[in-house]
Amino acid sequence: MTTETVTGPAEPVHARIPDTTAGGTVILLNGTSSSGKTSIARELLSVLDGTWFHMPVDAFHGMRGGHALPGDDVQAEIDRTCKGFHRAVAGMAAGGNRLVVDYPLSSPWRLLDLLDLLDPQNTVLIGVHCPLPELERRERERGDRQHGLAATQYDHVHAHGVHDLDIDTSLHSPAECALRIRDVLTDRPRPTAFERLRRSLRP
Template sequence: MVYDMTRGKIILLNGVSSSGKSTLAQKIIEKLPDYFHLSIDDYDYIIEKMEDRENQRLIPVPTECFFHRTMSMFSDNGINLVVDQILFNEETQEDCYQTLKDYPVLFVGVHCPAIELERREMTRRDRPLGQACGQLSYVHQQQEEYDIEIDTNNDDLEKAVQLIKERMENLGEATGWKNSVEEYFNQKIEKCQS
């Protein structure tokens, strides 16, 4: 696929909470210092500060919609990103695909076994216990096709980062994002026709 080379490249890390996306992102930035980390957790904090959740004064648009447009805004201005995201349902996935379908994205699936997710949650104490395991029932369940899949509990992260770096050098050969987008919209068309 040929990308607009003026756009910044996006390494999109998709995985459940506590799967190691932020740790992986920091290691990637050490190897690719011209990339910047953008996290859905940090972005949600911005939205939370704007809202008055106690009194149900909420922004009536899902946070992810703004987040995906923020990614495109940075990319449109030539900024390279490492993004950690949780594509957790069809609406989130469709908005992400629709917004970034023509962008230079390396799609990375970040995995971690349930027992390790539980251990990390107990150690971190900043997330509800069981949140990550609950997300396993819908994250990575949308027929995504990844360019690279990483198990942060079992894989050597230095080697994984090196693989990501090499794939970014040949991003035109990466097909996971393009195939995921095409497959998703083909399925939607089939559903409409049946």
């Protein structure tokens, strides 16, 4: 008596989920509003090897539509947007994509949430600094930012104290900052800032 192995039809190629061999690198630019994060991100895309995505949180806020919420509900909506943004960043990185993320860690929960979501070995945390008087001057000059936003964020975005690299945009141009970040990528500090922060804040 012989036995036969019954197999189903071959899975069509277009139905297969592509493999992801490894997660992608995340460069997280952390600084206040008007500190120069977006300008640095644009320069990075021109000097880094290969394909990178620029993911600014402002783009997610810009997708919001519908009717404005009452004032008491605005912060809750901002927090929901940021939580979704965190998961979008983590999902893109998990898919093997390389990202430049433009985002202020202006509340402790934002850092804690990202420590849980991102691969600490593949996250490069950059502190984007600028003196407050210069931030306020830029706000006035630009005219497209809430006046005083940088001041409200100033004491919070770098409160955790640990970055893989700190840069001052009042001293260096966006292009110079981008080159310094590129150099850090080739010789990353070990343990990374995210690894150290996870150990201290997520024991």
